[in-house]
Amino acid sequence: MSHPPTSVSEYSLVVAERVESADDVVSLILRHPDGESLPEWRPGAHIDLLLDGGLVRHYSLCGDPGDRSSWRIGVLRVPEGRGGSAYVQGKLHAGTPVRVRGPRNNFALRPAGRYLFVAGGIGITPVLPMIAAAEAAGADWRLLYGGRSRSSMAFLDELAAYGEAVTVHPQDRHGLLDLDGYLGEPDPGTLVYCCGPEPLLAAVEDRCRAWPPGALRVERFQAREQEETAADAGAFEVLLSRSGHSLQVPPGKSVLETVWAAGVSVLFSCAEGICGTCETEVLEGEPDHRDSVLSAEERESGETMMICVSRSRSPRLVLDL
Template sequence: MNDETEVVVAGRERAADGVVRLTLRRPGGGPLPAWEPGAHVDLLLDGGLVRQYSLCGSPRERTAWRIAVLREPDGRGGSAYVHDRLTVGTRLRVRGPRNNFPLRPAERYLFIAGGIGITPLLPMIAAAERAGARWRLLYGGRTRASMAFLGELAGYGDAVSVRPQDETGILDLDAFLAEPDVRTLVYCCGPEPLLAAVEERCGSGWPAGALQVERFHPREATGTTEDAAFEVVLARSGRALTVPAGGSVLEAIRSAGVEVLYSCTEGTCGTCETDVLEGEPDHRDSVLTDEERAGGETMMICVSRSRGPRLVLDL
């Protein structure tokens, strides 16, 4: 869903050191667009800032969305804007929800969170609990004070392992992931070093597709071709555009005056996902699974390129 919704900040509270939790509602009340665990929304902020934040409330609560935002001192300005300027009563536009991190049915789940990566996992855990699935959560952070939602998670008892680094050291992933099982899915969200470590461990012994991750920042580009120029054909109009070496498909399309949805321009949010009708994409995003990349049916036009001289897109 890419429709925009006007919302108002109806609640604001401190969730942990450096983390603020916001409740968003329609200015006149009423239901908001539905969503499922793992979904995020785009906040459309002043100055052209667009930032994605996971919904961490309950999908059953149709009149409110809840997000939690970590202030990132070395960020690009989005988190500082949220912390400094979004106060109770502030109105803003939101796009979505959209879900690149859906919770698939399974008998068992292993959830792994690092810091603010706990946000998309909260509604997943609640859904797993309602479904009667067995699950465990390994939750790491710098300090206990920096880890949001500890009070909420305490209600789940021993299923939750809270591991602040200053108390227990780095997460013991080897022990947590020691028993590969075809009935178990692994969901992980957090900083890139954690994701890479989990991917490494699940790459050996675990069934293909068992691990699902969501990134807040792009992983290292893994393109398989040089950045040579290629042609992009927009199927709906028949227009042919040249994407130069070093340029992006998105830039070429926008320079031609064609309006398309986009957001992060880093290949992490999924907003610009576009159907590929002909050609073979050179995927450089951080959203698609290995199976989706191999299928070649869609691509993120903000970062991905072409492995051949021509792509035909459903635009």
């Protein structure tokens, strides 16, 4: 079960090293300027970079969790993006200070005897420490790694050490990934982890519909499209249990926007339902989940919600704020 963070620390770090890892991909090694140890993290965790101009972008940690001296992230330049990757690649060089928040983990690796990993493009970043952990645990695992071309696929030198457990599948040479062959037979003892562009995630979700509930976990870099529902057209009440505020959330406004307008400070980052920063405990009511973080089981429980995008199916929500 995912739980909302009670507090998230911020750090002033420095870019210790910058490496060109593939076409349009750079890796940044971040360290404390005084050499202090960084907080512990586990595979699947990400950090937020707090950039100039109010930009906040989250990136998966892709180094060694056992190395407390540094954090590594991989950043893909996205020309049609919102400016975060262009800023990171254009402004952050060796010696540049950077503010960082985290780490936080919405994509944790659960224990299993066997894993099937699927990564597309920069989606390899959270998977790298996962396969290292699976290998160290003695689990049976495989990785199917796709990209536009071999030159666009980062960290191939590191993955080569795993031999035949890794299948590298550049699209310009081999076409689309053979997901039917890779995921065609459901296995009750296997967990599937996938990260990459939305078409890949949708295709993997489709192939895993016959798998046992909870077997698939995905992490998105962009919010999935939402269909309009009746909840979009109506207002609802939000009672903040800690502050005592009773607020009306109108159509077209998020819970987060409404709470902030009332002067209640809530931690958030992406405002798109993909990072998990604004996850909030629900004490009463039925959320209308619009996020791309919670699993089907977590949504069904209704214990938490991402207030930046999710609304309410009930006339009233009581939140732990």
